[in-house]
Amino acid sequence: MADTQVRRRPVTTSSPAPLLSRRALNRATLERQSLLSRSAMPVTEAVEHLVGMQAQTPHTWYTGLWTRLAGFRPEHAADLLTGRRLVRIPLMRSTIHLVSAADCLALRPVVQPVMERGLNANFGRDLAGVDREELAAAGRALVEERPLTFGALGRLLAERWPGRDPGSLAQAMRAWVPLVQVPPRGLWGRSGPIAHTTAESWLGAGVTAEPSPRRMVLRYLAAFGPATVMDIQTWSGLTRLSEVVEALRPELLTFRDEEGRELFDLQEAPRPGPDTPAPPRFLYDFDNLLLSHADRRRVVTEDYHRQAYDRHGPVPQLLLVDGFTGGDWKITGQRGAAVLTIRPYRPLSGPDAAAVTEEGARLLEFAAPDAESHDVRLLPAP
CATH class of the missing domain: 3.30.70 (Alpha-Beta Plaits)
Known part of the structure; x- marks a missing residue:
């Protein structure tokens, strides 16, 4: 009997994803943040490109726009706030962000799980048994009649729900209803009460009925990438985004960082060389560049950590x-x-x-x- 030859399939191995050094990640992110050179984009377009700017302080975020935009002056943003083309509203990580009117209506439903999680963790026990729809309707009527601070809103709601903590009732409204902070709060050189009304009343339009985490992920990569799934979750406060990213994988490029973690990026996004010059830039206290990655070492150095800044003190x-x-x-x-x-x-x-x-x-x-x-x-x- 003649010997038979066993044919073996050739072993194929996929080549590893290209490596991006920490310095290369730094330059890519700075370019997308308009921090390698100032952008000529109009303010609204720039804020939308950045997917908003963290803005729980009334004024420091103006510096964040100045450091990114050529010829920026405070009135360029302040006029958009009074004109209701920009608003300040809780969004990513349940923190106040400056966003365009369009992004306010599109993004607020996407981060609803973040708002719910924070409310349940901190105030859930106080709100047990409160009818959500009833509270939301009552609170809407109050803040749409006139903008209210949370203190005033909580006291008025407590008249209808006696025995409930007013602060918890107001926080429920923050989580269950899209509430914007109204001017003069946030206007450069001015101050005012932290008063709220509904986004729908302020903007004359309703929030989107079809929230899109997919689009949010793509926009994050355009402004902060290349990035890991954990980076995206850190920035947004959302969880289980690996499912969204996996569905997007055919559209994305993949890289790896120095620790071997998988990075995702848009195919046409800029990725300057690691030796690209980076001029000095002054960041404001809550700049999203510093807060939007699980691994912040693409920007934040060990020298920063050695300062031992007070966690409870000024940022x-x-x-x-x-x-x-x-x-x-x-x-x-x-x-x-x-x-x-x-x-x-x-x-x-x-x-x-x-x-x-x-x-x-x-x-x-x-x-x-x-x-x-x-x-x-x-x-x-x-």
Whole structure:
């Protein structure tokens, strides 16, 4: 009997996804955040590209727009707030974000699970037995009659639900009904009560009936990618997004980071080389660049962590040097002078020190145009 040959199928191995170094991730994200060069986009378009800006403070986010947009002035955003083309509303991570009117109506239903989870964790026991539809209808009528602070809203709701904690009732409204903060709160150089009304009443339109986590993921990648699934979940506050990303996989490129984690990205998204120059940039305290990845090392350095900033104290405003956190800054007023104090984490080279000082002078011109004098103080590094 003749020997028979067993034919074996050739073993095929897929090549590993291309590696993106931390520095390459840094440059890709900075480019999409308009932090390698300032963008000429109009304010509304820029805010939509960024998928909103975290804005629980009334004014610091204006610096975030200035550092990204060429020729930006505070009134460019303030006028859009009073004109109801921009709004401030709880969205990603259940935190207040500045978004366009269109994104307010499109994104708020997508993050509804985030709002529900926070409410149930913190106030669920106080709200047991409260009829959701009844409370939402009663609260809507109150805030649409006139904008109310949460304190006033809670007291009025407690008249209808005696024995319930007013604060919990107001927080239920925050979670169950899309509520926007109305001006003058958030206007540059002005203040006002933290008063709310419904997004539908303020904007004259209803929220979308078909929320799209898929579209939200794609927009996140355009503004913050390349990214892991955990990055997207960290930014949004949503869970179980691996299912959404898997459905998108045929449309996306995949990479790996230095730890071997899978990164996803849009095919046409910019990915500059790791040696692309990154000028100094002044970030505001709640800049989403610093908050929107599970692994923040693409921007945040060990030098930052060594500062041991007080978790319960003021959030520092950070300076980027060569694209990474290189110090902090603050503006104070002294006898009519606006003083910018910059505290670098490490000694700066001569060119870096000059570039930081020049950018700081521009920041003072933006933030304190009416000051009698401007003074940039670059402190020695420790």
